Every structure is written in C-alpha cells, then in structure tokens.
Amino acid sequence: xxxxxxxPVADVVAFNRPAIDWHAASPELILLGFGALLxxxxxxxxxxxxxxxxxxxxxxxxxxxxxxxxxxxxxxxxGPRVMFDGAYVIDEFSLIMKAIFILSGYVVILxxxxxxxxxxxxxxxxxxxxxxAILGMVVMASSRDLISIFVAFELxxxxxxxxxxxxxxxxxxxxxxxxxxxxxxFASAIMLYGMSLLFGASGETILTKVNASLSSDPLTxxxxxSSTPVLTLAVIFVIVGFAFKVSxxxxxNWAPDTYSGAPIPVTAFLAVASKIAGFVALVxxxxxxxxxxxxxxxxxxxxxxxxxxxxxxxxALRQTDIVRxxxxxxxxxxxxxxxxxxxxxxxxxxxxxxxxxxxxxxxxMNLGAFAVILAxxxxxxxxxxxxxxxxxxxxxxxxxxxxxxxxxxxxIPPLGGWFAKFQIFFAVVEQGGTWAIILxxxxxxxxxxxxxxxxxxxxxxxxxxxxxxxxxxxRIPPSLGAALVxxxxxxxxxxxxxxxxxxxxxxxxxxGG
Amino acid sequence: MISLIAxxxxxxxxxxxxxxxxxxxxxxxxxxxxxxxxxxxxxHAALYLVIVLAGVAVxxxxxxxxxAAVTQVLVYIGxxxxxxxxxxxxxxxxxxxxxxxDTERRGMGALVALLLFGLMAFSLVDGFExxxxxxxxxxxxxxxxxxxxxxxDDEFIRTQRGSDTAAIGDTIFESYxxxxxxxxxxxxxxxxxxxxxxxxx
Numbered sequence: 001x002x003x004x005x006x007x008p009v010a011d012v013v014a015f016n017r018p019a020i021d022w023h024a025a026s027p028e029l030i031l032l033g034f035g036a037l038l039x040x041x042x043x044x045x046x047x048x049x050x051x052x053x054x055x056x057x058x059x060x061x062x063x064x065x066x067x068x069x070x071x072x073x074x075x076x077x078x079g080p081r082v083m084f085d086g087a088y089v090i091d092e093f094s095l096i097m098k099a100i101f102i103l104s105g106y107v108v109i110l111x112x113x114x115x116x117x118x119x120x121x122x123x124x125x126x127x128x129x130x131x132x133a134i135l136g137m138v139v140m141a142s143s144r145d146l147i148s149i150f151v152a153f154e155l156x157x158x159x160x161x162x163x164x165x166x167x168x169x170x171x172x173x174x175x176x177x178x179x180x181x182x183x184x185x186f187a188s189a190i191m192l193y194g195m196s197l198l199f200g201a202s203g204e205t206i207l208t209k210v211n212a213s214l215s216s217d218p219l220t221x222x223x224x225x226s227s228t229p230v231l232t233l234a235v236i237f238v239i240v241g242f243a244f245k246v247s248x249x250x251x252x253n254w255a256p257d258t259y260s261g262a263p264i265p266v267t268a269f270l271a272v273a274s275k276i277a278g279f280v281a282l283v284x285x286x287x288x289x290x291x292x293x294x295x296x297x298x299x300x301x302x303x304x305x306x307x308x309x310x311x312x313x314x315x316a317l318r319q320t321d322i323v324r325x326x327x328x329x330x331x332x333x334x335x336x337x338x339x340x341x342x343x344x345x346x347x348x349x350x351x352x353x354x355x356x357x358x359x360x361x362x363x364x365m366n367l368g369a370f371a372v373i374l375a376x377x378x379x380x381x382x383x384x385x386x387x388x389x390x391x392x393x394x395x396x397x398x399x400x401x402x403x404x405x406x407x408x409x410x411x412i413p414p415l416g417g418w419f420a421k422f423q424i425f426f427a428v429v430e431q432g433g434t435w436a437i438i439l440x441x442x443x444x445x446x447x448x449x450x451x452x453x454x455x456x457x458x459x460x461x462x463x464x465x466x467x468x469x470x471x472x473x474x475r476i477p478p479s480l481g482a483a484l485v486x487x488x489x490x491x492x493x494x495x496x497x498x499x500x501x502x503x504x505x506x507x508x509x510x511x512g513g
Numbered sequence: 514m515i516s517l518i519a520x521x522x523x524x525x526x527x528x529x530x531x532x533x534x535x536x537x538x539x540x541x542x543x544x545x546x547x548x549x550x551x552x553x554x555x556x557h558a559a560l561y562l563v564i565v566l567a568g569v570a571v572x573x574x575x576x577x578x579x580x581a582a583v584t585q586v587l588v589y590i591g592x593x594x595x596x597x598x599x600x601x602x603x604x605x606x607x608x609x610x611x612x613x614x615d616t617e618r619r620g621m622g623a624l625v626a627l628l629l630f631g632l633m634a635f636s637l638v639d640g641f642e643x644x645x646x647x648x649x650x651x652x653x654x655x656x657x658x659x660x661x662x663x664x665x666d667d668e669f670i671r672t673q674r675g676s677d678t679a680a681i682g683d684t685i686f687e688s689y690x691x692x693x694x695x696x697x698x699x700x701x702x703x704x705x706x707x708x709x710x711x712x713x714x
Contacts, residue, residue, distance in 0.1 A: 015683045018690060032698065039705070084688045122709045132702040139695055151692035155699045162706035177710075201640060230640030233633065 023074075024081040024090040026067040027098060028138055034060025035131040042124035050123050054113040054479075057127035061106045061134070068099055086206050087145035096356060097141035097280050104273045104363045105134040110483035111367075111374055112265040119263070121166050129159035130269070137277040144288055146195045146205040149281055153191075156277050157184050157245070160270060164262040176261025180270075183244060183254040191241020197234035198289075207289035215292030228296070235296045238285060239304070245278030248304045248338060249311040252331045259327040264377065267323060268370035271330050272363050279337055283355060286341055287348075294345025302342040302435060308335030309446040316453050322373055323383045325453065326366070329409065332450060333362060336424055339439055343431035350430060354423035361408075361420040361494045368487030369405040371480060372398050379474045380467070385457060390466030395474045399461045401488050408491045410454040411447050416494035421447060535575055542568030559597050566590050580678045 022029075038056055041049045071081075072095050080091035109130065116126050136155030143149045161184060165177020199205060202213040214231060240251065247255040259267045290297050312331030319325040337358050340351035373383060375398055380387035392399035408415035411422075421443075429440040476484070545564035552558050566589040573582035685693050 016687055018687045020690075032694075035698070039701075084691065087688060088691050125705050125709045129702055129706050132698055135698060136695065139691065143691075145692075147689060148692045148695075151695045151699070155695050155702075158699060159702050159706060162703075162710060165710060168710065229636035233636045 018084060021081050021083055021090075023067065024071065024083065027064050027071075027102075028135060030064045030067065031060065031131060031135045031138060034063070035128055035135065038124060038128050038131065042128075051117075053124040053127050054109060054116070057131055058106055058109045060131060061102050061109065064102050064138075065099065068095055068102070071095055084145075086208050087148055088142050089144045090142055093283075093352070093356065094141040096360070097276070098138050100276060100360055100363055101134055101137040101141065101273055104276070104367055105130065105137075105269075107367045107371070107483045107486060108265055108269045108273065110479040110486075111268055111371055112263075113479040114477045115263060115265050115374065116166075119167065121168075121263070126163065126166060129163055133157075133159040133163070133269075134273065137273060137280075140277050141280055143281075144207045144284060146199065146207070146210070146289075149284070150188075150192060150195060153241075153245070153277075153281060154188065156274060157188070160184075160266075160274055163266045164258055164270065166263050166266060170261070172261035173263065174261075176258040179254050180258040180262075187241045187244030187251070190237050194234045194237025194239075194241065197230060198238065201230050201234060207284065210289050211292050214290065231293060232296050235290055235293070236300060239282065239297065239300055242278045242282045242285075243304055246275050246282070246334045246337075247327075247331050248334045249308040249331055252308070252312070252334075255331060256324045256327040259330075260321055260323045260383065264323070264370060264374045264383075267326075268367055268374075271326065271370065272366050275330065275334065276359050276363060279355065279359060282338075282341065283352065286344055287352060291345070298342050298345055301338055301344070302439060305335045305338035305342055306439065306442055308332060308338060309442055310335075313446050313449040313453075317449070319453075320385055321383055322385050322388060322457070325385065325457070326369060326373070329450065329453070330366070332446060333366075333409075335446070336421065336443065337362070339424055339443060340427045342439060343428055343433075343436050346431045346433075347427055350427045354420075354427040357423055357498075358420040361416040361491070364487050364490035364494060365405050365408040365416055368401065368484065368491060369409065371483045371487060372402040372405065375474055375476055375480055375484070376402075378476075379472070385460060387467065388457065389460050389464035391461040393466050394471040398474065398476075398484075401484055402461055403458045404488060404491055406454040406458045408495065410451040412451070414495045416491040419494060419498035531575065535572075538568050538571045538575075542572075555601055556598070559594055559601065562597070563590055563594050566594065578677060580676075580681055 034056070038053060038060070041056065042053065071090060072092075075092060075095070080089055082089050109127065112126065112130070116123055133156045136152050136157075136159075140149065140152035140156060143152050161177055161181040164180045165174050167173035198210060202210045204210050204213060244251045244254070259271065262270065286297055286301075309332050312328050312333075312335060316325055316328035316332065319328060337355055340347070340354050344351040376388060376391060376395070377383055379395075388402070391402065404415060408417040411417040411420070425440060425443050428436055428443060430436075542565055545561045545568065548561045549558050549565060552561065566585060570582045570585040570590075573579070573585060
C-alpha cells in the first residue's frame, strides 16, 4: 500500500546521508569498540574475565593511539579534516589533546590495576566507565559545536561522578561522589542556560557561525553591541559551567572533598584528564566561539585566573593532607592555565601554544605525584602529609620521584614545570597592557608561594624521621612501577628538552571548519 | 492543530485570542512555580511542578513547535515527575508523616533568585526588545483549502508550515549524528554505573 499520499511531509524533507571521514572518526570508534568488548567479555565470562579487564582497557587505549598517529602523519598533506559543516574537526590541536587524554587515561588505568583488584571493588564496570569517560574527552577535543560540546561534557562527567563514589562502603567516598554530582549538575544547568542564550543571540550552534554572528549582524553588517548584556550573561554562564569542571576559584569548593574521598586513581583522573577536558572546552569556546568578543571574555578570565591562583595557593599552605594539598594546588594551577586566556584576544596563537604545552606537562607531573601518593599509601594507609615523613629512608626511589614531581609542579628548572610556567608568563607579559602586567606579577608572586608548600613536602620526605621508625620497604606492583617510570621520564624530557614538547604543542589557531 | 496555530502566528494582525491565552498560561505557570518552592508538602511541590512543566509545553504549542511540546510532556511530566514521586515514595516512611520542607536560608535563597531574575530579565529585554522574528519559511507544504469550492482554482492551494518532526528526525541523523551516538554511550554508562551503585553488596 502506498501511504505517501497521506503523509505530505515525506516529500518535503529529503534525508541526506552525511559524509563521514572514517579515518578521522576511527579513534572514537576504536575506543567505543573496546568499551563494548569489555562489557561483553564481562557478561559472557563473568568472574573468569576479572583479571584481564584492566589489561584489555589498557590495550584498547594503546590501539586508539595508532589512528591518532596516522592522522597526525597525514595532517601536513590533508590539513584539518572538517565534518558536519564544522561541527566536528580533526586538527593539530584536537589530535594533541586526544593523545594527552588517551595517554593520561592509560596511566590512570595502570594506577587502578592493583588498587581496584585489591580493594575488591567492582572491576570491569570500573574500566568500562573509565573508557566511556575517556571517549567523552576524545569527542570533546574535536567538538566545535555547542550541542556536541555539551554532550561530550556530560559523557565525561557522568561516569566520573559514579567513579568518585566507587568505594561504596566508605562514607567519604559516597560524600565525594554526591558532592561532585550535585555541584556538577548545577554547573551543567548554568552552562546549558548560557548556551541557550548564545543560541538565542546568534541563531547558530556551530562555533564558527556563533563567532561570525556575535561580531556583526549577518543582514545589516551592523555591530550587535546593543545586545552586549545578553552576550555577557551568556558567556559568563557558559564559562562558569566549565570553571566548575576545572575547579577554578570561586567554583572550587567541591574539589578538596571529592579528591580526598574518591579512590586515589579516580582522584588522579579527575585532577588531570577531567580538568584538562574542561580546559579544552574553554579553549575551543574562547578561540573559536567567542574570539570576536574579547571585550567580554577577557575580563572574566582575568578575574578567574587571579582568584584561582591567590585562593588556591593561600589555602594550600595550611593543608595537612597531601591529597587536599594537591586539590588546592590544582586550583592554583588552573589559575595559571587560565591566565593566557585573559590576553587571548591580543596574542592569539602564542596564548594557545602556551596553554597546550602547560596541559601536556601538567598531565605528566600531576599523574606522577598521584602515583607516588598511591604507592606511599599502600604502606601507610593514610594520605596525611606526615605519613610521607622519612620516605627516603625506606623508599629512596619513590622519594626521588616525588621530589622531581614537587619541584616540577613548583616550576624549578630544569624539570618540566619551568618551561610550562615560563611560556605562560611570556604569553601574558607579551600583551604589555597594564592589566596583563599585573597578571604577570601575580603569576610570579604565586610561583614563589607555591614553591613553599611543594618544597615543604620534599623536606619532610628527605629530612624527617619515618613515623614509628618503621623502615619496611614498599612493594610496588609492576603496573604502578610502569606508571611511575613513564611519568618521571616525561617530566624530565619536557624539562631538559622543551623543544620536544613545543614542537608538538606549537599549534596554530584552532580550525573551526 | 499545530498548523492552525502556525497560520495564526504568521498573520499580521494583533491576535487577541492568542494573546489572552498566552498570558493566561504564562500566569498559571509562574504562580505554580512559586507554589513549588513555597509549599510545605513535598508531594504537593511535585504536583505543582507538573503544572509548571505543562505550562511550558503549552508555550511550545503557541510557538508552533509541536515536537518540543510533546517531548516536554513525555519526558518531563511522564518520566521525570513520576521518577520524583517514586523517589519520594521510596525514601519516606509513609505518606502520612509530612515533615515540613523548609530551610532557614529561605531569605538568602529568595534574594539570590530575585537578583538573578532582575539580571536576566534586564539583559533579555535589552537584547531582544525590538527583535522581530522573520517569517518561518522552512518546511512549507501546499495544502488544499476545502471550503469555498466555487472560487478560482488557484485559491484552492495555499502554503503553510508543515510538521517539524520529520525534519528534526533527519537532522539528528545528519549533522548531529556524533552527539546522538555519544548520548547512547552515555545512557549505557549511566545505566551500568547506577546498577553498581544501587546494588546491595
């Protein structure tokens, strides 16, 4: 029977099969395939599969690196690959960020392997959720469209909320997950409201088109400056949503409780991968979506950067728990990474390149610090700073590694962090305006404050006595050892050969499509 | 029904009936919204929420976007409020003992709400005060007009907006295929995680 006559709509709308570049989409598809495989293996083999799930997840991530490398290899010939009218773009920036997400995800899985198995937590579900969160980050790195950014943001957030509460029998972990969840959905709601305003003001969801219509009226060519209040509100709401994710002050209060309550590998994941994903979204929005309206986003970024550095560092000085210390130091680091965005409208490429190198180096040194904390907690069972006392006397290798990470985080040459901080500082001062100089001074002052608490951790490790004189060495399982070696090597290489990182992170302005 | 309203909205005259109904439903929505946060009984609050969400659905109908209206009813009233009521039912002892839903910080909350309302009302009015929406020319279909059969043939046919539903369906699988697939992964992950968290050890 022919129903088409009864359905007049059917002739009007013709479905066009979208052109999909399968090579460009292959990292996401491989990750998705391994996630599905992991779930299937768990369903079919039940407990017999338990010991292989961590390895399977790790292999999945390493295999995902293959198409990223081939895409990077082709990039010089093909240029950016643009799909769906510019909604999904594979360019240098997105490939570098995808590689950072996948490698830091791999290190987190190395950290989790023994922790999750020995703690008798749900295993294959843990790795499944971890892979889906990483998939969200990988999608985020290519999203140049408000809807894709929002969906990718939720895909990386919702598994993280559940991972934070994975120690189900621990009240602190439940509190961590609940706090993170409530603050997270609150931030999502604000961000979504901002996006709806942005869509209302521009009539577009694709970032390049949003940018075009924010700068001038598409019909008359007149400036839309009359609607500056709406735009300001929209930009503030969207940025506030991501400021929660990157734990920038004054939206950081979930971070210390969530970090200290969550399982330590999950904390490392939140502090590194999840935070970097927030920055990727911010960078894409600022450099592609709002770039025409530097007058709106720059002051906001200035305030966020300055507040995060000052508040994070001052509160970090008083911490007695190493994980909470890392949480507040993470707030201060977020301030550093936000600083170039406050001058992004004027220095452009340089601000972007400095942020990308900082993110790469930040991932290596922060994951390393959490690996040492995890290893030390295997013996002491505690994360207080005092439990690190005298680490050198019974675990010299860990002590050296922790010292490297602490001084790298503080930005002491020749370790990784100095190059990152130097580039940020240089990009900010390059702009040369009064406010930029003030921000530069704040960066310098805060680096000195941060050195105090990072160095005091190092002093405890080397100079103090081990608690109770207990000098039994720590047994480090192979996967944790591998994670430590990887992060130490990365931190040292980034420090001694900054060219190695800047060669990759020196990306041009992000392609919008 | 929908195309009827769409026809009305594209007319040039001031539409008295539509304006009256718009204000009526807007007021009902706002009043119910105030009751949601002021009522002491949490079940009543959930039921007032139904009125608020239904009011929003009515506004979508006025805008001629029937798909959003139906989705609003199905998802918000049909799923979310029912889930809310189930949550209340499962977490309370019995429906009889109503502990008062109130907080000492209600003054602070009201102040923040008022400030935010003022801020958003100002910027929305400032930004969209003089904006006239262009006539929606997408998705036009030709229909026969069945009345007045004795006039000229040409006037049998007139154009009006068709349903957006098919267009929305196509767009999801064209330009928004990546977020669509990502959402499906998200739902599966949320399901698995929720089972693990809710499960008794």
